[in-house]
Amino acid sequence: MTATHLGMPAFPAAAREAVRDDVLRANLRRATHTIRDKRARAVAELADWDRLRAAGKAVKDHTLRHLDHYLLQLEEAVTAAGGTVHWAADADEANRIVTDLVLATGERELVKVKSMATQETGLNEALEAAGIAAYETDLAELIVQLGHDRPSHILVPAIHRNRAEIRDVFRAEMGGWGRPAPDGLGDDPRELAEAARLHLREKFLRAKVAVSGANFMVAETGTLVVFESEGNGRMCLTLPETLISVVGIEKVVPTFRDLEIFLQTLPRSSTAERMNPYTTMWTGTTDGDGPAAFHLVLLDNGRTDTLADEVGRQALRCIRCSACLNVCPVYERAGGHAYGSVYPGPIGAILSPQLRGTDSEIDASLPYASTLCGACYDVCPVAIDIPEVLVHLRERVAQGGPVTRDGIRVRLRPAHGRTAERAAMRAARLLLDHPGALRAGERLLARARRMRPRRLPGPGRAWTDTRELPELPAESFRDWWTRERGTPQ
Amino acid sequence: MTSRDVVLGRIRRALGERGPGPRPSPGPAGAAEIPRDYLAVHGARTPAETVDLLAAHLAEYRARVHRTDEDGLPALLADLLARRGARTVLVPPGLPAHWLAAAEPAHVQDRAESTARQLDAVDSVVTGCALAVAETGTLVLDGGPEQGRRRITLIPDHHICVVRVPGQVVDSVPRAVALLDPARPLTWISGPSATSDIELDRVEGVHGPRTLDVVLLGAQ
Structure with missing residues (x-):
């Protein structure tokens, strides 16, 4: 994964900055609370929600267990339907394939449908380096692109911006990219949507090449599916002559029928609607309707490494609905940028460290960016036990152990920052194994209780950055018991 | 390797x-x-109730719903186009000729060589559909002769979609998926174009048609 935000501080430092930003916190609070209640109502409408959730999980687990089989079946079906399939082991390879395909058309600009996979690979930057302009057409992506900003939410990348900020970005930046914002543009969402419509229409009408992702790929038929709301997806998927879709290998499902599950669970989990306004399904190319050339780039980029971890692989079930972000108390306060990845929130905290490894400070800190409250697991439409994976990844960061990197099994060393934690654990074990030493230690502490510092010195300092030291009692529980109830043992 | x-x-x-x-x-x-023990249909309904549910769910997502029979259809379509002030209307290749017999606007036939820019100059489009899903308020197009290419229901700002009721209405998403042919390009439409990108609240009207009229066609 190349799109690690360079120099990104660890989660605690980034979150500390974010929670000081009152505007950001207010924007996030309003948005996440609105969607939270609506989602609960949309889900409550379906009496069989739990069964749909179990079926969605089972479809994804079954597919992952036979991923090689289904990818080969998909490749055959897409090829038979007139498409061309490419395989990319990592981000650079995916970017190179797309760049070469675009250059071969002779075009130097393209339109894009919102795609997490191409954000993950940093495709826009790679295209720019090759002299190709990539225009984001999803409203929120447009806001992010025009504002020289970073996405902070899976579904609504500009969730950290309120309407007044969006108006300012449109006024200042649209002219530099194409049609300027209308004079006197206000901050009513309707006006802002209209401004985006006008700005992007000329780009849609002249575009010869589009790049998309996909929500699902059907192995048996070679069908790709894109869920969207605005119609920018339909524009990109049907008007250009060449369509290039970059899709993670975990997006495959076995049968067309399987879509009946996700067509019910994804919109309700995502935008809290019975159904999103537009869903497009296409199979290869169709004569006279839509692009004449279709390329599918299958992306690994850490997914097979994630698959090798028996606990962590459940993260690959994710259908990118973002329900876990919207219910997360940590996300609500810290915002998406603090996670330092295109995948923020609870799912990002388990996905990024697995896709990218835990070498960087930010990735090693992500498994700790949670209170383990479990709200994310409750709302997940494919039942990913995010707390379970978080604890598993914490253990791996703290103690090291076997992991797979670029297909090779390696042993991870315990993280440097965790030496104090491990020393404390060793000391605790020693004390608990030796009751005499424990008693002596407790009495010594009780006598010195007035001298209790507010913060621990030395390696314990980090621990007290975010915690109060507990009050020390005048006598230990063991001494109290002996005094009240007589000598034990 | x-x-x-x-x-x-x-x-x-x-x-x-x-x-x-x-x-x-x-x-x-x-x-x-x-495990596929989830429900094929949520609740029991008569065909008429299923059509009513479709109408209610379409309206909830700001589609404008109208009902008529075969005899009333030409006048209703003419009226909807007139109220819109449409001067031109796109016509898919297999649209029954009498549907637009009373309509004033000039008919524009979609041709293979019609460019996106040419279609952008057309005011409205009238199509049929492959089926409609009551539980979600969804219309599904599959590029059949009464619907035409995907682009013609995308570029004009006004889409009138005719649904034969109760024949083309299914109860649920699983019922719809079972009937559709994935080899055809499929477009699922639930209300007019919208976005939730500004403060996570749904606003109608971005790139797709901003006005969606749905005509439920059947015995009244």
Whole structure:
């Protein structure tokens, strides 16, 4: 994964900055609370929600267990339907394939449908380096692109911006990219949507090449599916002559029928609607309707490494609905940028460290960016036990152990920052194994209780950055018991 | 070694297999382990109630719903186009001729060589559909002769979609998926174009048609 935000501080430092930003916190609070209640109502409408959730999980687990089989079946079906399939082991390879395909058309600009996979690979930057302009057409992506900003939410990348900020970005930046914002543009969402419509229409009408992702790929038929709301997806998927879709290998499902599950669970989990306004399904190319050339780039980029971890692989079930972000108390306060990845929130905290490894400070800190409250697991439409994976990844960061990197099994060393934690654990074990030493230690502490510092010195300092030291009692529980109830043992 | 071999090799190692060995079979046999005890339909309804539910759910997402029979259809379509002030209307190749017999606007036939820019100059489009889903308030287009290419229901700002009721209405998403042919390009439409991108609140009207009229056509 190349799109690690360079120099990104660890989660605690980034979150500390974010929670000081009152505007950001207010924007996030309003948005996440609105969607939270609506989602609960949309889900409550379906009496069989739990069964749909179990079926969605089972479809994804079954597919992952036979991923090689289904990818080969998909490749055959897409090829038979007139498409061309490419395989990319990592981000650079995916970017190179797309760049070469675009250059071969002779075009130097393209339109894009919102795609997490191409954000993950940093495709826009790679295209720019090759002299190709990539225009984001999803409203929120447009806001992010025009504002020289970073996405902070899976579904609504500009969730950290309120309407007044969006108006300012449109006024200042649209002219530099194409049609300027209308004079006197206000901050009513309707006006802002209209401004985006006008700005992007000329780009849609002249575009010869589009790049998309996909929500699902059907192995048996070679069908790709894109869920969207605005119609920018339909524009990109049907008007250009060449369509290039970059899709993670975990997006495959076995049968067309399987879509009946996700067509019910994804919109309700995502935008809290019975159904999103537009869903497009296409199979290869169709004569006279839509692009004449279709390329599918299958992306690994850490997914097979994630698959090798028996606990962590459940993260690959994710259908990118973002329900876990919207219910997360940590996300609500810290915002998406603090996670330092295109995948923020609870799912990002388990996905990024697995896709990218835990070498960087930010990735090693992500498994700790949670209170383990479990709200994310409750709302997940494919039942990913995010707390379970978080604890598993914490253990791996703290103690090291076997992991797979670029297909090779390696042993991870315990993280440097965790030496104090491990020393404390060793000391605790020693004390608990030796009751005499424990008693002596407790009495010594009780006598010195007035001298209790507010913060621990030395390696314990980090621990007290975010915690109060507990009050020390005048006598230990063991001494109290002996005094009240007589000598034990 | 190609990247295809690299990725497939990594998958097989991750799953504890060296090659396509005797794993429990994928495909139909292995897929039997997927529990499909979820509901095919939510609730019991008469065909008329299903049509009413479709109408209610369409309206909730700001589609404008109208009802008429075969005899009333030409006048209703003419009226909807007139109220819109449309001067031109796109016509799919297989649209029944009498549907637009009373309509004032000039008919524009969609041709293979029609460019997106030409279609952008057209005011309205009238189509049929493949089916409609009551529980979600969804219209599904599959490029049939009464619907035409995908672009003609996308570029004009006003779409009138005619649904034959109760014949083309199914109760639920599973019922719809069972009837559709994935080899055809499919477009699922639930209300006019919208966005939730500004403060996570739904606003109608971005790139697709901002006005969606749905005509439920059947015995009144």
